[in-house]
Amino acid sequence: MIRVRSPQNLGAAVIFISLAAIGLVFGRDLTFGSAAKMGPGFFPTILSLLILGIGLLKGASAFIVEGPAIERPHWRPLTFVCAAMMIFGLAINYIGLAFSAALLTFIAAEARPGARWGEIAVLAAVLGVFSVLLFVYGLGQSMPAWWGE
Amino acid sequence: MMDAFSNLAMGFAAAGSLQNIGFALIGCMLGTLIGVLPGIGPIPTIAMLLPLTFGLDPLSSLIMLAGIYYGAQYGGSTTSILVNMPGEASSVVTCIDGYQMARQGRAGAALAVAALGSFFAGCVGTVFIAAFGPPLADFAQKFNSPDYFSLMALGLLMAVVMAQGSIINAIGMVLVGLLFGLVGTDANSGVARYTFGVSELWDGVDFLPMVIGLFGIVEIIRNLEEPELDRTAVSTRFADLWPSWSDFIEAWKPVVRGTGLGAILGILPGGGAVLASFASYTLEKKIADDPGRFGKGAIEGVAGPEAANNAAAQTSFIPLLTLGLPSNPIMALMMGAMVIQGMQPGSAVMTSRPDLFWGMVASMWIGNVMLVIINLPMVGIWVKLLSVPYRLLYPAILLFCVIGVYGINSNWVMMAMTTVFAIFGYVLVRVGCEPAPMILGFLLGPMMEENLRRSLVLSRGDPMIFIERPISATLLGLCVLLILVTVLPAIRKSREVAFAGGS
Structure with missing residues (x-):
């Protein structure tokens, strides 16, 4: 058979x-x-x-030939990581790097169950400020910093 | 030989500027920083950090990238020794005895031997490149289109044979990569191929969204699928980092052997750090008086492979810089970075931009010094980093990847492409295809086509041209030999299975 x-x-x-x-x-x-x-x-x-x-x-x-089964995909990380990227790409021209970085952090945090929102809020703020300082002011890359163009 | 030294002097003059030393340091730091994180090997690390180097001038960017590479590889060793979690294949071997040493309270000795062994290997590797680079580049001047085509075929084949997992899958991935490489406007006829009406594809598939999607993002998703692991490092006092005299005596011979082995294996297309560290471990175990100590904290099991993988990491630049042939996926990333900088790696770089070639060689040595400096005294900081939970790390890593793609080309389509490649890479991993060989094919696709076209124009369509030219014929002969060597044991094994089943 x-x-x-x-x-x-x-x-x-x-x-x-x-x-x-x-x-x-x-x-x-x-x-x-x-x-x-x-x-x-x-x-x-x-x-x-x-x-x-x-x-x-x-x-x-x-x-x-006998071989391994395909592991069931984990939809949660896949969905939220991809969503975070796409939304970042769409949002940055309207709300600037700092806020889109924070937004990305919040969406990405959902990729894993049991996110601690207080912690994530702090992380989002830190990453938002830090990425603007590093990429816009430090490396001089041209992207909207605090708000859209 | 004198030539090599005067060239090296020129290189040090170019690479020794304060600015370039700074970039080497930053590169090593960043590479170590990301490389130390468990589960993130050199390929995703380089892919993630690639965008940072684009704004620099060509030499500085290559210096920084090479630093990132060494840092990533070395960071992986630290994690292997302290946490028993290999970030990448070439550190798997280091885990075996390194972690055992750490558990016996000899983490300091293991780390120091790894660092000093790597440093020695790095120095020898640098001399190797200086000595063998120019003759090989001279030889490459004799190459014609058919020879280049056969060389690339051999390079791809060797990379496939050495790849992890199924060989058939790896061949398939290389072919897919070659096909992806042809997307965009055909240089010869000006016809757009496989652009599907997307104007962003006219210049071909962008390198950065592809590698960040395939490696960076997929790596994040894969790590998120695992439950948060216990990443407590073995606690040690790092005060006694310096290995004892007897450690030294036991370690120096394996280091020398590992360096030699790694330097040679690194030059071979398809070779590289992984193969070198495995080969060295096997060798040390074979010639040891008491092989039983291996796996229980034998210092030779750390010293040899660590030296070997660093030597190989160094010498694998030789085929790239002299022949324009990336011998493994990491070199493919380097090549991609060079192409983005407007350079076509190969013998031409050495003649037209000797400062670039020799500057890079010199920077390799500088990079190795940096590694020792930032790893031995600062190991405590890297260990602290290990204790940062992944739930806080991954949003930052993801953000970094995304800004990298966006910063190069502020275009929403790039983000969509990254996402598509991330999903593609995720599916590939699920069906057991490692995407790494694809990058090799991707970069060589247009060149292979061009050399095939030229060869066949030369011979008026006669494929015999590939075996009529001595260089090309030799290379193709090696291809056949390699296929036979790979296939024969498999045939024998399956025959044995069949016979066993019959009786």
């Missing part, structure tokens, strides 16, 4: 095959050319085919 023996290998196969598919589909309009006169599509197509080969190999091995 066919069953998945190595879920990790199957997962890797899915990633490789999808990337190869993207490479082939979005590269189909690029001129392939010939060996003597390589077009822009020549190398990407070869690479995509090689990746496809690796993907198929991994896919086949998933049904043959």
Whole structure:
């Protein structure tokens, strides 16, 4: 009976095959050319085919070799860390570095259960002031410091 | 040899300015600061600190980066010895005997031997680069497109063979990296490839969002998944840091052996600190009179590997600086930084900017002096840092990563790209693919394509050109040999399994 023996290998196969598919589909309009006169599509197509080969190999091995299961993802850290980054990127032009740094601290603190909010508030204030002092005044990077532009 | 010394003198003149010594010191400090934190190895450390160096002139930025690298690696050793928590693969070995020594109250001796051994290895490594760099760069002048293509193929293959985990996955990641490297406007035809209508991709995938997402952010998320660990360091009095005379006697030979081993393994593409420290530990255990002491606090088990990984860390710059070939992911980060500074590493740097090359070599030695200075007397401070709980550290580290990306390119799209790469990296780790080899492919992608194109134009499309040229043929021969060496034991093993199953 066919069953998945190595879920990790199957997962890797899915990633490789999808990337190869993207490479082939979005590269189909690029001129392939010939060996003597390589077009822009020549190398990407070869690479995509090689990746496809690796993907198929991994896919086949998933049904043959025993292997570890894919660990269940922990959504909480993943979500809040990514959210903190995105919101920082959106907010900095409106509320400046100090406040977005503090905001990032508060959102990131949620990535871990049982945050102590008093402690986080102090940390947020310290990081906000410190990052402005270091990056804007110390390293002279151009970004809105205390408030938006 | 005289040449090497006069060149070194020029290097010291360039690197010895107050400003550059300052940057070397800051680099070592920051590297140690982040490297000491458990679970953060040199790759994420360098990725996180990379943006800080961009505003500097090329020499200062390279000096600072090299300092960060040594600091990160050395900081990892401190953590291994005191907390038994390797920050990275090359410190795993140091944990074995170093932590045992610490538990026996000999933490001071272990730290001092590690620092002094590393310093010795660093000095020898610097001389190595000064001696072997120029001849290798001269040799590289003979290289043509087919030779470069074969060299890169060999480099990537060796990096894959030495990578952690599955070889197939590593090959896949290198290929994916090569493909990612081709995103953007094709230099030859001017056609935009894989830009998906995003104008930020016209110049290719940005290096910084990629490495910070793949390594920095993923590292934070991975650490957050673990419960807060007990990070109490072994308590020791650091007053008696200096190793005793007998420690010294026992340690100096392994240090010399480790240095030699590390210096040679570091030059090989794919080699580097990890391989060197493992090889040295195995060697010391093999030639010891009483191998039973290993794992129970043998000083040789700290001295040898620590010297080896530092020597290798040093000499792995040789292929990068002379051939333009990054031999491991850390060198790939260095190369990325050089490219951002507008340099294409390779033999051309040595002839066109000798001050840069020799300045960097000299700064390596300066960096090693700094390491001893900041690590031995200040070890107490780093230990204090270990007791800061992770719940307070990670928002600061995250903020640092994010400001780094934003500071280079104040653009929301960069943040989105970082997030995409973080998620991509997280998924990769979940399915057992280490993303590190991808960086090597990413940097070599455009160069490999260009050299392939030129070779095939030269030969009018005949692939035989790669085996008709002696240098290229030799390199490809090494590739085949390497594949055979790697595959054969596996075949034998699976055959044995099959036979065992049949009987």
